[in-house]
Amino acid sequence: xxxTTQPTSMDCAEGRAANLPCNHSTISGNEYVYWYRQIHSQGxxxxxxxxxxxxxxxxxxxxxxxDRKSSTxxxxxxxxxxxxxxxxxxxxxxxAGTALIFGKxxxxxxxx
Amino acid sequence: xxxxxxxxxxxxxxxxNDKSIxxxxxxGHDTMxxxxxxxxxxxxxxxxxxxKELIINETVPNRFSPKSPDxxxxxxxxxxxxxxxxxxxxxxxxxxxxxxxxxxxxxxxRLTVT
Numbered sequence: 001x002x003x004t005t006q007p008t009s010m011d012c013a014e015g016r017a018a019n020l021p022c023n024h025s026t027i028s029g030n031e032y033v034y035w036y037r038q039i040h041s042q043g044x045x046x047x048x049x050x051x052x053x054x055x056x057x058x059x060x061x062x063x064x065x066x067d068r069k070s071s072t073x074x075x076x077x078x079x080x081x082x083x084x085x086x087x088x089x090x091x092x093x094x095x096a097g098t099a100l101i102f103g104k105x106x107x108x109x110x111x112x
Numbered sequence: 113x114x115x116x117x118x119x120x121x122x123x124x125x126x127x128x129n130d131k132s133i134x135x136x137x138x139x140g141h142d143t144m145x146x147x148x149x150x151x152x153x154x155x156x157x158x159x160x161x162x163x164k165e166l167i168i169n170e171t172v173p174n175r176f177s178p179k180s181p182d183x184x185x186x187x188x189x190x191x192x193x194x195x196x197x198x199x200x201x202x203x204x205x206x207x208x209x210x211x212x213x214x215x216x217x218x219x220x221x222r223l224t225v226t
Contacts, residue, residue, distance in 0.1 A: 032212060043219045046216060091211040102154070
């Protein structure tokens with residue numbers, strides 16, 4: 001799997017949009033971009049994933065650049081409960097035995 | 113309804129003991145995983161089963177033995193527990209093993225070996 005680079009930590013005011021960047025400059029054409037988060041010591045929570053196109057669901061939006069070398073996770077209206085470690089992961093497609101390889105992630109702190 | 117459930121939530125035991133952690137998913141998925149999160153918070157894949165068949169086996173001591181009695185269950189048995197086995201163990205599942213299949217995680221089992 002391609003490696004990702006994320007900032008160690010970020011701050012966001014409650015109610016504002018949180019934009020979490022991720023660089024994956026060595027990503028291959030068949031690798032998906034995944035975002036997970038982990039709140040305290042709970043299990044990692046799936047947020048969103050995509051291959052080439054931008055994606056949106058009830059939790060967040062994923063913006064992938066045209067060259068696919070970077071992406072941004074957007075939480076449109078951050079709340080205190082969004083304080084967590086956010087992981088950006090790239091995952092190779094169509095191979096037996098692929099799993100998510102977690103890095104260090106970004107610690108997002110949302111404050112009032 | 114909890115999608116991926118693990119038992120027990122906490123497990124405290126002494127060195128040398130043998131223990132098991134159970135995992136069940138009610139999502140109808142056919143692929144299940146075990147991850148380990150150590151004290152430094154790194155999450156590492158240990159095993160993966162697809163339709164009860166082992167497909168991922170990372171460099172894990174053979175004291176760890178996963179067992180999948182059916183597609184909905186993946187249990188982790190650990191023999192001769194050591195201090196370094198203390199960690200949080202997470203079970204996960206997905207529909208298929210392809211890269212377009214998100215993993216759904218349980219809330220973990222915190223194992224403490226004394």
